[in-house]
Amino acid sequence: SQKIEQNSEALNIQEGKTATLTCNYTNYSPAYLQWYRQDPGRGPVFLLLIRENEKEKRKERLKVTFDTTLKQSLFHITASQPADSATYLCALYNFNKFYFGSGTKLNVKP
Amino acid sequence: DTGVSQNPRHKITKRGQNVTFRCDPISEHNRLYWYRQTLGQGPEFLTYFQNEAQLEKSRLLSDRFSAERPKGSFSTLEIQRTEQGDSAMYLCASSRPGLAGDEQYFGPGTRLTVT
Numbered sequence: 001s002q003k004i005e006q007n008s009e010a011l012n013i014q015e016g017k018t019a020t021l022t023c024n025y026t027n028y029s030p031a032y033l034q035w036y037r038q039d040p041g042r043g044p045v046f047l048l049l050i051r052e053n054e055k056e057k058r059k060e061r062l063k064v065t066f067d068t069t070l071k072q073s074l075f076h077i078t079a080s081q082p083a084d085s086a087t088y089l090c091a092l093y094n095f096n097k098f099y100f101g102s103g104t105k106l107n108v109k110p
Numbered sequence: 111d112t113g114v115s116q117n118p119r120h121k122i123t124k125r126g127q128n129v130t131f132r133c134d135p136i137s138e139h140n141r142l143y144w145y146r147q148t149l150g151q152g153p154e155f156l157t158y159f160q161n162e163a164q165l166e167k168s169r170l171l172s173d174r175f176s177a178e179r180p181k182g183s184f185s186t187l188e189i190q191r192t193e194q195g196d197s198a199m200y201l202c203a204s205s206r207p208g209l210a211g212d213e214q215y216f217g218p219g220t221r222l223t224v225t
Contacts, residue, residue, distance in 0.1 A: 004152075032211030043114075043201050043216030044153065089152050093211030096166040098143065100152030 002027050002092055006101035014109055019080050021104045023073040023090035030092035030099075033066055035075050038087045038103065047088075048075075080108045112136060114217035116202050122223045123192055130188045131220045135204030142185050143214060144177055145201040153201055159185060192224045 003026040013019050023033070029052055036044035050057045050066045050073070057064045063076040077084055087103040115134045123129050135142050140161050145153035156175065158166040161182035174192075179185040189196055199221050203214035 030211075032209075034211075034213065043203070043219050044214075046213040046215070049211070049213055091152075096158050097155050097168075098153075098211075098214070099155065100145075102150065102152045 002030070002094065002099040004090060004092060004099055004101035006088075006090060007104045008102060010105040010107055012107045012109065013080060015080060015082060017080055019077040019084070019106055019108070021075040021088050021090075021106065023075070023101055025071050025092055025099075028094065029068045029071065030094045032093040033064075033073050034091045034093070034098075035062075035064055035073075036089045036091060036100075038089055044089055077106075080106075082108050082110050084108050114202060114204055114215050116200075116217040116220050118220055119218060120221045120223075122225065125192055125194060125224055127192055128188065128190045129192060129222065130186055131200055131202075131222075133185045133187070133202030133204075133217060135184070135202070136206075136215055138206060139204035139215070140182065140207045141205040141212075142179060143203045143205075144185070144187050145203065147199045147201055147219070148197075156187070189222075192222075194224050197222055197224045 005024045034049045035047045038044040048064045050064050061078045065074045087105045089103040091098045091100045117132045142159040144156040147153045157177045159179040174190045177187045199219045201219045203216045205212045205214045
């Protein structure tokens with residue numbers, strides 16, 4: 001089955017800086033890769049989706065890249081704000097299933 | 111509120127008891143997923159419905175777990191003979207017709223504690 005790795009250590013950055021989160025996967029490349037935000041005690045909230053034939057996707061301050069050769073996706077938040085503090089999950093879709101990473105906790109300090 | 115709803119939000123039960131959770135997806139969404147999430151981990155796929163058909167079920171799921179989606183609307187997840195290891199957050203998500211890997215809309219989850 002698919003294995004997904006995200007940095008388990010929290011990422012601490014200063015407000016205004018760019019946060020970069022990594023998602024690495026093994027085995028086969030997914031048809032879709034998604035990023036979600038999750039706040040404590042709440043369900044994940046969808047942020048961005050990127051398809052296997054796309055290299056990059058942007059939405060406001062968010063950017064996702066997808067490198068099927070490296071089997072890696074990078075998620076960037078530019079001009080980060082304290083309100084961006086949360087856990088960010090990547091999810092891979094293949095054959096009717098979504099596989100989630102364990103998430104990376106982002107702390108943006110004012 | 112037209113989002114995904116789940117009931118109950120919290121459930122405390124004794125080991126060996128049966129529990130049932132309900133998920134009401136967004137009305138026009140035909141795809142429905144159940145996940146289990148424990149502290150510090152991402153959601154773990156349990157099962158997937160397209161309309162009323164259960165098309166995928168995790169091999170990790172023991173036969174104590176069963177899910178239904180009669181008439182392709184709400185769904186229920188039942189756990190029989192609960193064990194302490196079943197304690198977790200159970201999440202439901204739905205997505206619209208179209209792309210199979212389209213964005214999912216998650217409910218708030220049902221937190222199960224087995225004592």
